[in-house]
Amino acid sequence: IRLETKKWEKDTYPAIGEYSQDVINKQIGEYDIFVGIMKHKFGTPTQAAESGTEEEFNRAYDNFKNDGSCKNLMLFFSKESLPQNSDFDQFKKVLDFKTKIVEKGIYYKEYEDSSRFESTLRISLNKCLTDLFSHNDGEQFLSAYLKTVYHRQRFHTLLQMINLHY
Numbered sequence: 001i002r003l004e005t006k007k008w009e010k011d012t013y014p015a016i017g018e019y020s021q022d023v024i025n026k027q028i029g030e031y032d033i034f035v036g037i038m039k040h041k042f043g044t045p046t047q048a049a050e051s052g053t054e055e056e057f058n059r060a061y062d063n064f065k066n067d068g069s070c071k072n073l074m075l076f077f078s079k080e081s082l083p084q085n086s087d088f089d090q091f092k093k094v095l096d097f098k099t100k101i102v103e104k105g106i107y108y109k110e111y112e113d114s115s116r117f118e119s120t121l122r123i124s125l126n127k128c129l130t131d132l133f134s135h136n137d138g139e140q141f142l143s144a145y146l147k148t149v150y151h152r153q154r155f156h157t158l159l160q161m162i163n164l165h166y
Contacts, residue, residue, distance in 0.1 A: 003129075006031055008052075021046040021055050032071045033128060034060035035121075039078040040086050042093035050093060057097075061104060072128055075101060075108040076117065 008024045017023035036057055043051030049058055063070035077098060082091060101108065109124065111117035 003125075019047045021048065021052050024052065025056070025059060028056075030063075030069055031060075032069075032132070034070055034073045035125075036073070036075040037117075038076070038094055038097075039080065040082055040094060041090045042097060043090075050097075054097060057101070061106075071132055073106060074124055074128060075106060076120065076124075077108060077110050078117075079110045079112050 006028050008028060012024050012027040015023050015027070017026060034057065036053065038053065043053045046052055046055045049055035057073070057075075060070045060073050064073060077094070082088075098108065109120055111120050
């Protein structure tokens with residue numbers, strides 16, 4: 001198994017398109033698993049959604065529903081307390097987004113803190129890949145687009161530590 005991560009922070013370059021998020025979407029391309037990780041900030045609005053995060057989720061969800069090119073969507077939300085200097089409007093958008101995804105049939109997980117998140121992600125990815133490979137006719141490659149709104153550097157380090165055993 002080769003799990004390739006794709007992140008807009010490291011896998012895109014400056015270019016022109018219909019709008020900024022469109023450039024990111026085209027450069028990220030196709031992927032099999034969408035992993036969204038959110039804390040208290042929802043993100044910057046795009047022409048197609050209230051944030052790049054929401055647009056990327058919508059794209060993955062549409063691919064899952066329409067042609068199956070995205071095989072799973074995994075979302076994780078922080079349960080950590082809001083810092084005093086938080087943007088409450090941003091946090092309200094995160095809460096509204098959680099409501100929207102539940103209405104679409106998405107089951108998400110919450111995490112208490114960074115150390116518990118690492119374990120939750122590792123276990124969830126292992127279970128997801130086991131399930132996908134049991135229905136995947138032996139395909140040896142899956143790509144995951146890991147959308148992180150929080151823990152950008154720490155998450156990259158975490159991915160390097162994940163051990164998948166097959």
